[in-house]
Amino acid sequence: MSKRHITSAIVSTALVASLALAGCGSGGGDAPTTSGGKTVVTFWQQQFEDYQQAWFKKQVDAYNKSQDKVKVEIQVVPADTWAQKLKAAQAAGKAPDVATTSYGNIPAGAANGELAELDDLMPAEAFSDIKDNVKDFVTIKGKHYAYPMLVEPSTVLYYRKDLVQAAGLDPASPPKTWDELKTWATKLTQGKVKGMTIASIPADLGWSSWGLQYNACGHLPVADDWSKSVATDSCFAQLLDFYRGLYQSGVMPKQPKVGYADGAPYGQGEVAMMAGGSWVVGQLKNDFPKMIEKTAVAPFPSIDGDQTKTTATLGGWTLTVDGKTKAREQAADFIKWLLAGDPAIMADFFKASGFSKYTVRASVDRALETNPDATADPFMKTISEKVVPFGKAEPAYPWEIALAFGTAIESAMKGNADVAAALKKADSEINDIIKKQSLAGTAPQR
Template sequence: MIESRIEEEWHVTRTKFTAALTAVVLAAAALAGCGDSGGGASSDGKAVVTFWQQKFEDYQQAWFKKYVDQYNASQSKVKIDYQVVPADTWQQKLKAAQAAGKAPDVATTSYGNIAAGAAQGQFSELDGLLPAEAWSDIKDNVKSFVTINGKHYAYPMLVEPSTVLYYRTDLVKAAGLDPASPPKTWADLVTWATKLTSGNVKGMTIASTAADIAWSSWGLQYNACGYLPIADDWSKARATDPCFAKVAEFYKSLFQGNTMPRQPKVGYPDAQPYGQGEVAMMANGSWAVGQLKADYAAMIPKTAVAPFPSLDGDPSKPTATLGGWTLTVDGKTKVKQQAADFIKYLLAGDPAIMADFFKTSGFSKYTVRTSVDTALAGTPEATSDPFMKIISEQVVAHGKQEPAYPFDIALAFGTAVEASMKNTADVPKAMKTADDAINDVIQKQQLKGTAPKS
């Protein structure tokens, strides 16, 4: 459910060293007996394209298998060898495979890892392998996600906005507020959260720990400042710019106003507090739609969604970043064109294929192609969904790409916001600490001048 919000660095931070080491050993052992990667041939003479998919929700594995099977049935010279790899061993197994020269020909890759992979020669350039119309079909605010120095190294599959506002229409009415006119500014949201806090029900839930704030607040950082707390060329920190203090003050006002859970049982990606009626409003990603539909269906008729409020009320400014997944072709594969042909079929071909994916997801993930939007517009499931149109047109349309810098940068800012909101440091001091920490990361990891260019 949280696969695309926190890049692989975040998966590593949640994994103990001993578990990671065990995974490396097991992956290496498994690969020692595996010779079908890198463009081999099957017993019937077909070229084999090995496809590794990082494990996501169960419905995704079923969807991938359905269309891999259909593709294989239609091919006389190519076979897709589809393998699902658990998320907690993905990094280790992929690195071990690359080191052994047995990387998968096609793999799921998050947006945040495209730039680094392209720079290291891990991915094949896809220009010339896919037709021009495949690229022109991609939405304008997503094209840069897969473009490095003017060349394409991945084909996008989906986007998931990190921040959407969910609210209980029944509780909003009971508090004397208008559910048809949700908060437009951060100040409005604080007012709503205050009025909706009653008895055991808090008015709002939003990220409250450094690790969750680190990535879930990217959209709000863009909203307040128009940029992130590091220079565009990654040469220096800029967390002490006054606009970032406004982000910290916003979180602090919610927490110190006692309008949100002070010790939440689950982290930001989990919709459980809202689903169980503990809060009246929730900031969460679009993936929460899927969780509500699956686990808290009774809450759906009482729920409305809206773009997360803007600092100044301007709805055209971003409040969410867009994470998501792509398919990439290995830079050393022997079946480059066959691998690209499979990607064309699955992600860039008949719009009905991807339309089926978004329907299967319960419309908790969003399209990257205009032709798929058109295909969905003609389906009753999409047009009748209570959330899809608002999230797609008012949130995704203004979303920004997740940053590609190391997660340490994001964590430094998240740590500062948590310190501010919980009064362990005043806002100026916390931002100065973040600024120093970011500069330290830049120096130690030699980041200056390494920022990727679209």
């Protein structure tokens, strides 16, 4: 997810502040809205990068030209007003027929009846085409409530090949373990250039460390059924020690100018290696094109060197059908055409993204294998084959839990508390959140 996307994906609640966009959907009405004899399908698309707006508009126009009885009307909604506008529309029974939805919002949307089941609206082969490790992202109790569009790994290792070689290291053999990463970071710290950058404040650590939490422990710091905290499990101490070692050894900036989602320090030559999301590929291509030929990517190192273990969660976006719309068949048909139809359509999207986002369908992978732009891209093959297949979904539990654990990592990193004390505090805070929000037993059943 890009820097712009992170805020909208994390903020799960908002005040109902506006009905400005609420009057156009067919959800909750007595019959679908029609225009010129055609059923109108309203599509709210959260505002992303400019190229995405252009791509969506192009595809909506193409779909409309192919239809005799349906017309899709697209509305672009700014990310910072998305939550309140959608909630307002849902409360008024005027939700859009189709909407962009993050993976993390699917469980709550399904539980609240806000999302329609798609199994009877789309062919089974559309779902069998989804990659195995992504299928569960859109599935609740065996039913599909969204169709995935893309994934963005949260954690990839970027490194400067020229600086690596100058330090006597082999650019073709990037570090595979946390200990090897520390060694590289130490050797690459030269003069004003730090060897490594990684998240260092709670708001970034809360989500960017999910993949490494899985890597260290095989699970997150809360029980699978959300009944209790498990933040004091000994494996999490190893994770906090890893972050603390990087921060306190002087190999990373102590006061970074930007957050984890922004790759500018790497692009500007301030650091030799970077932990960053896959979206940084697009940022480098757009803002720091001269850095591309100097850069290589690799899976982020694993605690024990096993690179089939998760080091990244997979954020991203889906399209969903409103649970109350009277135009559900037409809405699902649009989603099928756009996301689950001709693989060339989505292959075109990934090309437009600069191959900074990654496919969720096997058929689109095959289409990209014959695309000369895709095969020539210096990063796509590594990320799509060595990172994406081992990624897990972002957790659906409340953000407060993630923030409590992110705060524990920061406390240990910066010496505000020892590792055991930091984890004990997080454990207490997470149990308090579970109690206050009555979370026990409410975890989504995939």
